[in-house]
Every structure is written in C-alpha cells, then in structure tokens.
Amino acid sequence: MSEPAALRQLLAEADCLAAEDQVRAAITAVAARISADLAELDPVVLCVLKGGVVFAGQLLTQLRFPLDFDYVHATRYGNATAGGGIEWRAMPSVPLRGRHVLLVDDILDVGSTLLAIADACQSQEAASVRTAVLVDKVHGRKARPGLRADYAALEMPDRFLFGYGMDYHGYWRNAPGIYAVKGH
Numbered sequence: 001m002s003e004p005a006a007l008r009q010l011l012a013e014a015d016c017l018a019a020e021d022q023v024r025a026a027i028t029a030v031a032a033r034i035s036a037d038l039a040e041l042d043p044v045v046l047c048v049l050k051g052g053v054v055f056a057g058q059l060l061t062q063l064r065f066p067l068d069f070d071y072v073h074a075t076r077y078g079n080a081t082a083g084g085g086i087e088w089r090a091m092p093s094v095p096l097r098g099r100h101v102l103l104v105d106d107i108l109d110v111g112s113t114l115l116a117i118a119d120a121c122q123s124q125e126a127a128s129v130r131t132a133v134l135v136d137k138v139h140g141r142k143a144r145p146g147l148r149a150d151y152a153a154l155e156m157p158d159r160f161l162f163g164y165g166m167d168y169h170g171y172w173r174n175a176p177g178i179y180a181v182k183g184h
Helices: 004-013 020-038 052-060 112-123
Strands: 015-019 044-048 068-075 087-090 100-108 128-137 151-156 177-180
Touching (some): 020 100, 020 151, 020 177, 052 128, 068 112, 100 112
C-alpha cells in the first residue's frame, strides 16, 4: 500500500480517536507526572526508535529537569503489522550502570519489545527502569498479566492505530492525531 492516493484514502476513511490538541494535552499531563517523579534522579531518557520519536520530541521539551538523552532501536514489527522475534538494531551508547532510565515509546500493545528493552537496561545494571508511552492499548493479550506502562499519556481501544509516531506499513507516523484504520 505505498501508493500515495491509497494512503491518503486510508487517512480520509480512518476514525480519529484523538485529535492533535487532545494528544498534546495528554503529553503535557504525562510530562508533569514524569517531572514530579524523576526531577531529582539524573535520568537517562531512551527513545525507542522509530515509533517513539514524535512522542519523545514533544515530551522532552516539557520535562522540567536536566536529563541525558539517547536512543535504542529494537523491533518486532519493522513495517509489518504482525510482530515476530526481537530484532536489535542499536543499543544505547550511554552507560546505564547505576542510572535511572526512562524508556519512551509510542505504544504499549502486547509489550514484548518494551519488556525486552527494559530487561536489556536491567542487564546493564540500571538503578531503575521506567516506561512512558503515548498510548497504552487496552486488551487482554499483554506479554505479562497486568503489564502497564509507568506513564501512559492515553489509553486506546484494541484497534490498528497510526499517527503521532505509530505507523501503518511504515506510513502516516506524521498524521496529526491518533487514528484507527477503518474496520480494524
């Protein structure tokens, strides 16, 4: 589905679950919670590529404390719609030993990727690992019962979502809101 007309049609027919102003307000609210909790911890904020870029970019400007920033790239999806095994593409270059880590990602769906990244941080002897996601998808298929992000800006239904960093076959990460594919 890389034809521009078909991709525009996908967006035109999609259900907007959160408009841009709603998403921005949710990011502001979660940034305040994170700031209150982490301000004195000298954290390392790790953006999970690619999906976490939009959320991390807007979140970082609202965190009211000094922080160290890096990224990690691990994926189960690539541009596919179904996950497979974890593929590591880049580990953080910042030493994590003794540091408080905040992982920032676009979505907590099943959570296998986020758990694997958190485990990798713990194996580097991070003092603590917390997770912040733009969207926590509500369903009963989490990788671990009761799995939740430490900070979630929004909760969304179990539909195929895109926009604000989340993609549809690699496209529409730049959509100015959070959308669900029609019929999914």
